[in-house]
Amino acid sequence: MKYSQIIGTGGYLPEKILTNFDLEKIMDTSHQWIVERTGIHQRHIAAANETALTMAEQAARAALSTANISPADIGMIIIATTTPEKIFPSTACLLQQRLGIAGCPAFDLNSIACAGFVYALSIADQFIRQGAINNALVIGSEVMSRIVDWNDRTTAVLFGDGAGAVLLSSTEKPGILSTHLHADGTHKDVLFLDNTMRKPTALDTELYMQMNGKQLFKLSVNILGQLFDETLAANHLQKSDIDWLVPHQANIRIIEAMAKKLDLPMDRVAITLNEQGNTSAASIPLALDKAIRDQRIKRGDTLMLEGFGGGLAWGSALIKY
Numbered sequence: 001m002k003y004s005q006i007i008g009t010g011g012y013l014p015e016k017i018l019t020n021f022d023l024e025k026i027m028d029t030s031h032q033w034i035v036e037r038t039g040i041h042q043r044h045i046a047a048a049n050e051t052a053l054t055m056a057e058q059a060a061r062a063a064l065s066t067a068n069i070s071p072a073d074i075g076m077i078i079i080a081t082t083t084p085e086k087i088f089p090s091t092a093c094l095l096q097q098r099l100g101i102a103g104c105p106a107f108d109l110n111s112i113a114c115a116g117f118v119y120a121l122s123i124a125d126q127f128i129r130q131g132a133i134n135n136a137l138v139i140g141s142e143v144m145s146r147i148v149d150w151n152d153r154t155t156a157v158l159f160g161d162g163a164g165a166v167l168l169s170s171t172e173k174p175g176i177l178s179t180h181l182h183a184d185g186t187h188k189d190v191l192f193l194d195n196t197m198r199k200p201t202a203l204d205t206e207l208y209m210q211m212n213g214k215q216l217f218k219l220s221v222n223i224l225g226q227l228f229d230e231t232l233a234a235n236h237l238q239k240s241d242i243d244w245l246v247p248h249q250a251n252i253r254i255i256e257a258m259a260k261k262l263d264l265p266m267d268r269v270a271i272t273l274n275e276q277g278n279t280s281a282a283s284i285p286l287a288l289d290k291a292i293r294d295q296r297i298k299r300g301d302t303l304m305l306e307g308f309g310g311g312l313a314w315g316s317a318l319i320k321y
């Protein structure tokens with residue numbers, strides 16, 4: 001039986017850091033409010049010449065280098081991003097050109113927002129399990145700073161920019177054990193961004209992401225609890241079998257509630273939220289990369305990944321690392 005194994009990870013964060021204290025100077029907010037309500041202390045902001053593509057390339061090259069494989073060995077590129085380089089061609093096609101590996105399938109998942117990475121991981125996993133490809137590059141890359149309204153303190157303080165990449169490779173021994181994807185379009189108004197391309201005279205509010213934070217908070221805690229039960233049951237595992245939670249980084253209170261659901265202490269949760277804010281589709285691979293690089297996550301550990309966001313869309317991956 002074939003599995004997908006993570007053989008390399010990489011991350012990229014823009015150099016510029018925007019702290020809560022910096023935000024205090026440009027909007028009516030405070031470091032204390034942001035830390036207490038979200039857990040975020042700072043976020044990285046892309047420079048004018050940085051895009052989802054340039055950051056994805058940095059993360060991809062770091063993952064290739066840790067995996068010690070050549071770009072020519074990649075059989076598929078998927079980039080999860082709500083902030084793509086262009087409407088088309090896909091950011092993945094543009095990255096493929098930069099890596100000089102014409103031929104393999106390359107595409108973006110553009111509208112799955114913060115759940116985009118687990119969706120992308122799941123798709124790549126299906127192709128590897130089928131035996132259609134041997135290696136896949138799965139990336140989350142986001143320039144959230146270009147779609148948040150910097151005049152809206154309820155959203156602007158939450159997000160950051162960055163990219164994370166994972167290289168999956170075909171193996172015979174267990175790697176990704178299962179993935180579980182869901183969506184519920186009845187919650188379409190909880191978090192969305194209009195397509196202003198279709199509106200020549202767009203209102204300011206239509207140019208930026210809109211969010212009902214309170215509703216999203218309640219929905220996410222509820223659906224993620226059920227998602228954990230589903231994921232564990234599908235693998236005949238108990239909570240005690242999970243070594244690490246690698247969550248989407250939206251709010252520390254949501255993450256703490258999720259750790260509690262798994263009976264995991266917080267030192268078994270990969271957290272980057274305090275330093276990076278919510279980087280949407282990039283948050284899970286960035287958290288994974290950090291915990292692997294500083295050797296907290298070790299080979300053989302069992303990891304629960306979870307993501308949720310606009311759609312509503314949500315999903316998990318259970319991984320034997």
Ligand SMILES: CC(C)(COP(=O)(O)OP(=O)(O)OC[C@H]1O[C@@H](n2cnc3c(N)ncnc32)[C@H](O)[C@@H]1OP(=O)(O)O)[C@@H](O)C(=O)NCCC(=O)NCCS
Binds near residue numbers: 153157211220309
């Ligand atoms: C956004 C979020 C942090 C807000 O926290 P909250 O505890 O629900 O706070 P509320 O929205 O009730 O706001 C409480 C007060 O703080 C104010 N406030 C909002 N943002 C503020 C900010 N940045 N600084 C200071 N005050 C702020 C509100 O105006 C409100 O004031 P009021 O009581 O006078 O009306 C929280 O709801 C959240 O994280 N939700 C989930 C969001 C999420 O996951 N998004 C990404 C999904 S991928």
